Amino acid sequence: MTYSSSLALNRSRFQVRNQNSVRFRTPARRLGPISNTITLIVLACLLGLLYLTQVTKTNAYGYQINSLQQQQASLTSQHDNLEVDSARLQSLSRVQGSAVAKNLVPVAPSGTVQN
């Protein structure tokens, strides 16, 4: 370091101290009571809307459940009807009275067995 550069450095150390500067304090931004109230109301409304959306969505499932239950009942009823039809078609009286059965020839020699 040269002598001149050493002086320059020493000067620069006290440069800030010798400046004639004024510092202003920036005022804090604050909402007024009306703004606060409106903000709170908007927030409450948003929360309410959110709640309503969720409740409506959940309740819509109730309709889906109801619809599925009705569908299930309808299918159960159809199943029962088919089961009844099937059992009736296989009933002994129906089979006995069928054209096929009427054309059958008895093979059990019941007369011989009994006498």
Next chain:
Amino acid sequence: MPNTNNAGLAVKRVRIWYGLMILVLVIFSVRLFYVQVIEHGHYQAAALSDQLKQYQIPATRGIIEADDDGADVPIVLNQQLYTLYADPTLIKSANQTAAKVASIIGGQASTYAAQMQTKDTRYVILAKQLSATQQAKLLALKYPGLGTQAQDYRVYPQGDLASQVLGFVDNDGAGEYGIEQALNKQLAGTPGQVKAVTDVNGVPLAATKGNIETSPTNGDNIVTTLNLPIQAQMEQILAKDYQSTKSQGLSAIIMDPNTGQIKAMANYPTYDPSNYQSVTNPSLFQNAAVTNAIEPGSTMKIMTTAAALNQGVIQPNTTFYDPAHWVVDGFNITDIEEDGGPREQSIASILNLSLNTGATWMLMQMGGGQINTKARDAWYDYMTKHFRLGQPTGIEQGYEAVSPVTPPQDNGAGIDLTYANMSFGQAVQMTALQEAAADASIINGGTYYQPTLVNQIIKADGQTTTNQPKVVEKNVVSSKVSQDMIPLMEYVVQQHLLSGFSYMNFPSNYMVGGKTGTAQIAQPGGGYYSDKYNGTYVGFVGGDKPQYLIVVFNIEPGVPGYAGTYGGQPVFADLAHMLINNSYVTPKTSP
């Protein structure tokens, strides 16, 4: 200065408004507190009464099945059918509407039209039990004033088969008679419940707290022990023999004596359970084989003989001198003329000739040679403790009849005569089922099985419970006595064939035994009708051992001759031949 005054006035106004607002808020708050807190309960109840719906979800009733040669076949099912109703105040053109309705569901249009014009009512039922197809067609008409209501019904794909064993379900959903009554709780299941806040359409709001929905537990399915083809053929035989024997009522049971399972049980006349409302004679609802206790007559001698053999007071080959009449308590006990008067008789003859004097003699042997306290006590013990007469069998049927056995103590009313009568089947009553269960124990080696109609119970979740034979009493008689009784009963059948009853001819590779019974019918005021008899028959069919026990009760058959021989025996023979001819009986391994 004026500025200062104006500002002060403004502040004053604001304060007044502020005060008013505070006042209003206070009033609102007080009112809100009153409504929300103090009157909370009242308003909550009012709101819930409108929004909260509470109703039951009906459980599906269990079905009933029967065995069809190894497969389970439904004999009682459920079906949703529809009731058609009309609101006469909304019907526009009764004639036109009625004509259209009649074209869909049948019936007389004029009848429907008249019903649709009924005054002072808003609900007239036009038809019941309509199918889903008919209901859809009716609704498609979109006629004002017509509506349908769904209702669950029991349906019977096999028609009136086993109707008295099954019973029916009444309009309130309760089982009546037969299995439906006895197993109502198991068949009905447990209804579910919904308790929820609903919207205007009655749909539960899913987001509401506290909603309760419990699913119903459907009823159990019952698989009966009934064998469908045997049951069907037995009913045909009963219908035929009811006519041919001019009967007033015919009941029969086919039981597996080695398990107590009922393979077939029927009565004639019967009824159609799908149309039970039209039955005018309620006694038709009864399963007479279980609910009608009668004096069985000489079929009782099977029990008397078995009891005497088991006590060792007689042997199968014992002979005795039969005087052809005894005087007991001043009354004559005699045999029928065909029995041939006083002579030496055997135990087999007592059964074959159906000797009342022989049965009385066996009772005497229980008392050391006379009817006394010892004889009465012994016979009472056998009737009530061994053969379990006078108590219900516990079969899964409604209204099982029980007729108490007269106790052996001397009641001053001719107790010896009563007991002598009991030895040949008078003065003691039992149902066909009670006699079947008792006699089964005599031919199966000595075990009294509880008669049952239930083979399996299938829960709604598929869990299946198979009923095992329930032993009620062991050593009813010894196995030796049981083995002795079988040939004695076979002897009766063989002798009846030789006497000219050709229908009692059975193939030699099967064992068939039996006993007839002809019983005088008691009069309501005491004594017996001199001209009214019931005919009964107890027999078995088997190969190496008895496989089926058959009991027939024929109420007042109108054919000439002894009721047991001409009213009971032919029915037994028809049933026995049916079992053999259809290969339900396994023949002897060495004929």
